[in-house]
Amino acid sequence: MFSSRNVIMNSFQWRKWFLFLIFAVYRRLDTVDGLKCYCNSERCPNSTCETDGFCFASTSLENKVQKFTYQCWDRKNSFPPGDMPIWCREKERDISCCATDYCNRELFAETGTTATAWKVLPWVMGLMVLGVCAAISFWWAKRSHGPKKRVPSRTPYPTDDSVCEARHPMMRTTTIRDMIELTTSGSGSGLPLLVQRSIARQIQLVDIIGKGRFGEVWRGRWRGENVAVKIFSSREESSWFREAEIYQTVMLRHENILGFIAADNKDNGTWTQLWLITDYHENGSLFDFLSARTIDSITLVKMSLSIATGLAHLHMDIVGTKGKPAIAHRDLKSKNILVKSNLTCVIGDLGLAVRHNVASDSVDVPTTNRVGTKRYMAPEVLDETMDTRQFDPYKRSDVYSFGLVLWEMARRCGVMPDEYQPPYYDCVPPDPALEDMRRVVCTEKRRPNVPNRWHSDHVLSSISKVMKECWYQNPAARLTALRIKKTLANIGTPDYIKLEVELDEIRV
Incomplete structure (x- = not known):
């Protein structure tokens, strides 16, 4: 009796996984005109987005919690046009780009602490090929739930300050001017991308000091220093790209040209803020x-x-x-x-x-x-x-x-x-x-x-x-x-x- 029930349950398991495999293969064979990327935004149907540019994955630290973002990046939003986005040109550890279907879903696969559907699928297909028995099915069930019982690995970004210090020694300097002198050495090409993004994420906006057709200008604070934060509206994205690009022209830095510090985009899931951070001058215009x-x-x-x-x-x-x-x-x-x-x-x-x-x-x-x-x-x-x-x-x-x-x-x-x-x-x-x-x-x-x-x-x-x-x-x-x-x-x-x-x- 026990043997008969075991056979029935195994048969039921086989049918379930066989249907699941057919569904997965069907989704794989679905033809598209553009590049398909894995997307974890609420705006993406079926966790998929489509683009003519690149797939990207990024990781950031928000309130001491590591957050992962998977989305598409359209080619029209890159500068210079047709090139990779500015944050993908350097080999950074917290953001990566690729150009094949769903290539971004595994870019940070080893960072998380829980299994994802993409991790489970290879196990399921292995079970289908090997014709796993009831005992192996039981072992697989324990394996799939195992990561939840494991002690989570220590995040490499425990606090904002340690993030910067551990990932770029330059952030250990005390002032922005010191960092600029260390990196540019007269070239004026701007701070490294990782340093720019780290600075931008540590700035606190204090008060608004100006408005224009592009958006607003705020006075911000970074480690006790005043900085100017020019916040572009989303419809002025091309202006933000252009100005950031010009400011990072090699050999541009000069005592009579406004000092560029960083450019970054902040996406809260509803709208995107485009920041351009420069030196602050209290006398104004x-x-x-x-x-x-x-x-x-x-x-x-x-x-x-x-x-x-x-x-x-x-x-x-x-x-x-x-x-x-x-x-x-x-x-x-x-x-x-x-x-x-x-x-x-x-x-x-x-x-x-x-x-x-x-x-x-x-x-x-x-x-x-x-x-x-x-x-x-x-x-x-x-x-x-x-x-x-x-x-x-x-x-x-x-x-x-x-x-x-x-x-x-x-x-x-x-x-x-x-x-x-x-x-x-x-x-x-x-x-x-x-x-x-x-x-x-x-x-x-x-x-x-x-x-x-x-x-x-x-x-x-x-x-x-x-x-x-x-x-x-x-x-x-x-x-x-x-x-x-x-x-x-x-x-x-x-x-x-x-x-x-x-x-x-x-x-x-």
């Missing part, structure tokens, strides 16, 4: 600074020279194995320039920047739909006569915008400074349309007014000459950023001012 404060002639020259120095570094190409391509900003304005504590300036917001490819003599233009600020657009940009296939026109357009920034600063300088106003405030509405700017700048060929009081001040008079040479109607006649830098450096020397006074006395 040049626009905010000039709106609230006036400056003397020494500060005017110092600020102007620092902006020109940063722009000259952007425009310059550095030849070599790890050389820097020439870069044009395309949206230079007082709101995209930040004031440091020593009252020099840094150029930020590189989301619209273009790079010059010397080998092919082509321009790497971003795919984003954003355009520059209309008030600061050069005449050739407004009337669409600029040759966008060549790189030099982009640099000349930056120089025009720099001339308008010079005018904004000069208005707030002197014994009797004028109130802050944006360029062309007396010609166009507060939010001008392209037609308004085209009429004033291209048709009427007007430029911001230069007050008579500037002619009696040696520094303001010299600055006004520079700005006029920046906003010529003919782009080829404008100064280069390097020439502007050298001219402003001479204006700031006492000998230059003394010479100007003597020339004025001779004229009188």
Whole structure:
């Protein structure tokens, strides 16, 4: 009787596993047009997603609990287009990519503490082939439940700090500046990806300091240091990709370019936040600074020279194995320039920047739909006569915008400074349309007014000459950023001012 019942149970077990095997084979043979990946997100039906890019798996530590994420990554979201995602280019231990069906489900298979369906399936197929008997079936049942009884292995990420220290020695340094000096050594290519992601996950947002069309800017804290966190909305994903890519250009780091720290994406399952982390400057933008404060002639020259120095570094190409391509900003304005504590300036917001490819003599233009600020657009940009296939026109357009920034600063300088106003405030509405700017700048060929009081001040008079040479109607006649830098450096020397006074006395 016992033997008969045992045979019946074995027969029932055989039928059950045989149906399960047929179902598994059917799912395997299901044809798809794209790459199928294992997905553990609530948005994925049947734990499967489909993509034209890559499968990826990642692991992170949240509240001291190790979390695993398996999803698809579309090719359109990679930069440069067609390349692997930025976090898959380096051999990191916490994120991996692959390009075959369901290849990501085993990337972290040995990390978990419980058996998964994908671990059980090989055992089931082995039992089917070997024709396991009742005793082996009993042994297999104990085996499948065994992992639950095992003592879980110690997680390699016990706390946030130990995660960083154990996985990258650089995180043992005390400040971000120390880490940057250790990694870049002048190359300016940015921190390693693992360090970027570790820093981003330890930042605490404190308060919001700005808003824009891209999203918000927050002041954050990392190990007692202030950092600026630019949070892009999901619809501005391409802008986030582009700006992070430009900031990590080799040899870009410079004292007059906003210091890049990290880029990371935070997905809570409902929406994705895209973070760009940079140096924090408590004085805010040049626009905010000039709106609230006036400056003397020494500060005017110092600020102007620092902006020109940063722009000259952007425009310059550095030849070599790890050389820097020439870069044009395309949206230079007082709101995209930040004031440091020593009252020099840094150029930020590189989301619209273009790079010059010397080998092919082509321009790497971003795919984003954003355009520059209309008030600061050069005449050739407004009337669409600029040759966008060549790189030099982009640099000349930056120089025009720099001339308008010079005018904004000069208005707030002197014994009797004028109130802050944006360029062309007396010609166009507060939010001008392209037609308004085209009429004033291209048709009427007007430029911001230069007050008579500037002619009696040696520094303001010299600055006004520079700005006029920046906003010529003919782009080829404008100064280069390097020439502007050298001219402003001479204006700031006492000998230059003394010479100007003597020339004025001779004229009188």
